[in-house]
Ligand SMILES: Cc1ncc(C[n+]2csc(CCOP(=O)(O)OP(=O)(O)O)c2C)c(N)n1
């Protein structure tokens with residue numbers, strides 16, 4: 001007989017019985033669409049990225065950042081190396097649409113699970129590389145900023161510097177803000193990755 | 203002697219046989235030839251259609267009439283793109299279907315080879331799942347998974363793209379009997395705590411309504427729903443696709459709700475204190491203006507797909523599970539509720555606002571369909587196309603048996619009616635009426651060749667109003683009668699057209715001739731036949747809730763005052 005296996009039943013992330021009162025939009029919902037972070041465990045198949053991004057694009061939603069990487073063994077699922085991948089997606093959106101997006105992601109056959117970590121206690125991290133114009137005049141000042149943020153100088157040229165810094169996205173934002181007065185030539189951010197604390201599932 | 207090595211194409215066909223497939227609807231082409239070749243030595247029946255869209259709707263009708271997956275086999279490029287409408291139609295209405303498409307050889311993928319199209323790419327949004335097979339060894343697993351996915355949970359179409367070198371080359375891989383799809387869960391029974399909560403709400407309700415959709419048909423929940431309704435003393439209404447789950451001729455059944463539903467069904471919905479959706483998804487054709495819809499009523503939602511919860515409506519209780527299992531578990535939890543006053547109201551609405559139509563001034567589509575209902579329509583499968591005739595058929599042809607009503611609801615695909623009737627008749631052998639408009643019939647009328655060849659007992663009933671009637675109705679009501687692109691001037695002589703395929707036909711123009719023609723068609727089961735009913739050209743479907751309007755703004759007959767353009771989605 002055919003059978004299927006799973007870690008957690010779909011939809012367990014949603015309260016199926018949300019109570020009588022329909023959700024009222026709060027002011028915060030309307031004015032500042034917050035950034036949400038969704039983590040996905042997916043089967044590493046061609047097309048899975050398209051299927052995932054179609055869930056967003058169909059609703060006219062933009063993905064702010066997306067990180068994909070191979071997953072190693074995950075709770076309860078035996079996968080051959082390379083069989084599963086992790087995706088961390090950051091996006092903005094009103095809560096109702098986000099709920100739909102996550103459920104529609106869960107519905108994709110190649111998605112093992114989709115979890116919204118917004119408001120949850122998580123470890124998050126992002127990496128940035130910044131290339132700056134640096135001459136003798138401002139070099140010390142840049143290095144001071146770098147030191148304060150534990151950014152590492154990974155390329156030291158006569159006219160430029162490349163800094164590398166890891167940390168949560170707010171810290172990276174702040175670093176970039178401080179570096180802005182100097183001449184930033186290029187900047188590449190990795191996009192956010194995260195992991196739920198303790199034994200919580202990511 | 204050398205043992206013959208199984209090719210990929212043969213493996214595909216053997217997998218179909220192992221899945222219990224009996225019929226394939228197909229159309230060949232270069233990239234699909236190895237698979238068609240494998241069919242020569244198979245006991246699978248190949249139905250050669252005349253257009254790939256027809257193949258998809260036939261497979262769809264086959265599936266809707268039986269619950270078994272319909273199978274389509276087409277070639278690459280244009281053959282595959284011709285299936286897109288059929289895939290959308292099946293996805294929107296949760297119909298299990300397998301579409302096999304030929305593809306260029308793997309080494310040419312992405313190189314604009316002859317008849318190459320990125321078929322998985324084109325179809326992502328219209329499939330439940332899809333595969334591009336790049337390794338022959340994957341065939342048994344992919345085929346097993348595809349059938350499993352198409353038929354379980356909320357059913358849907360699955361596409362398998364098969365490059366020619368894969369189907370032509372050897373495939374020694376063994377058959378597979380299990381699938382492993384982590385994260386894919388098939389909901390079954392409902393959560394007991396939520397069932398108890400729903401039961402308590404139902405028990406307290408004095409004005410309940412059970413709102414039944416396609417999910418109830420698919421899961422076979424009808425008898426359980428009837429038991430629940432009887433026990434509670436609750437009325438049943440159904441959606442266009444929910445027709446047949448529960449017998450519409452029963453005293454507790456109010457017929458169809460929504461845009462063109464019966465006035466009494468809609469009045470009941472507008473005045474209820476509790477509405478329970480069973481395998482239905484609060485479509486905009488049902489709710490009308492959402493902020494007004496059942497504003498103060500308790501809402502219970504039973505669905506196999508959690509993504510339907512909170513999508514349109516935020517229910518008080520959402521029970522995830524198979525509709526039949528959920529309702530079966532709910533029945534013992536309730537007792538008779540006090541609904542006598544509720545039934546007094548309903549009975550009054552039934553009396554005051556019956557379905558009606560003008561009896562004078564020429565032949566009326568409603569009359570023809572009413573007669574079809576009275577002369578044995580309920581014993582037959584009825585499929586429809588899309589338009590006014592579809593709504594009239596839904597109103598006047600009561601459905602009393604599960605899987606006896608086939609209509610394209612979610613997608614509203616014109617061209618669906620006729621091929622789906624062929625598929626349904628092939629699957630069941632039952633006499634199958636196909637109620638079509640003069641517009642939609644011409645979208646897939648080439649399948650008359652297929653129907654004649656297969657000698658299926660399909661009775662084509664063309665409601666000919668010489669118009670894209672539904673479009674004309676909207677233009678009349680909402681666009682100051684400015685008719686634009688709705689006049690079907692240039693229609694063929696349908697009787698002669700059928701005659702060209704060897705299909706006998708009769709034309710009726712007068713009410714007095716209707717019974718005779720219907721009886722003739724009922725008695726003719728040697729193959730397809732056709733009746734063309736020349737009906738009044740400018741008739742309108744009522745009742746009507748204009749798109750986006752509240753249920754209480756339902757119009758029962760043509761209003762004297764000018765109406766606003768509808769604000770709803772379409
Ligand atoms: C493929 C497709 N194209 C366009 C439409 C829009 N549409 C809905 S009903 C309708 C008119 C149908 O005319 P006909 O088949 O003659 O049926 P009638 O309404 O006259 O009964 C049209 C054009 C559609 N539903 N499907």
Ligand SMILES: [Mg+2]
Nearest residue numbers: 639640669671
């Ligand atoms: Mg017409």
